Amino acid sequence: MNGRRAGRDxxxxxxxxxxxxxxxxLTPGLRFEGRTGTSIYGFVQVPVYQKVNEVNLAPGSGIMLxxxxxx
Numbered sequence: 478m479n480g481r482r483a484g485r486d487x488x489x490x491x492x493x494x495x496x497x498x499x500x501x502x503l504t505p506g507l508r509f510e511g512r513t514g515t516s517i518y519g520f521v522q523v524p525v526y527q528k529v530n531e532v533n534l535a536p537g538s539g540i541m542l543x544x545x546x547x548x
Contacts, residue, residue: 478525479504485530494531501526506541514547 480501485492506520522539529535 478502479522495533496530498527498529498533498535500524500528500535502539516545516547518543518545 478501480499482499483497485494485497487493501524502522503525504520504522506518508516508518510516519540519542522536522541524535524538527535
C-alpha cells in the first residue's frame with residue numbers, strides 16, 4: 478500500500494484551487510530474481526481512496542514493469 482498527499486500549489490502568493498490531492502493505492506506486485514543477478518518485476522497500482530480538488534485528474538489504475546541487473 479502506498480499514498481501521496483500534495484497540497485495546493487501557490488502562484489503569486491495565492492493557492493491554486495485546481496491543484497492538490499490525497500491518493501491511497503493498493504500495490505500488489507511480484508519480483509523474480511535469476512541466478513545471474515538479473516531481476517524482473519511488476520506491480521499493479523489500484524486506487525482505494527482518491528480525493529482531488531475541483532477538476533484535478535487522478536489515475537484510474539497503473540501498471541509498472543521493469544528489470545534490473547546487479548554487476
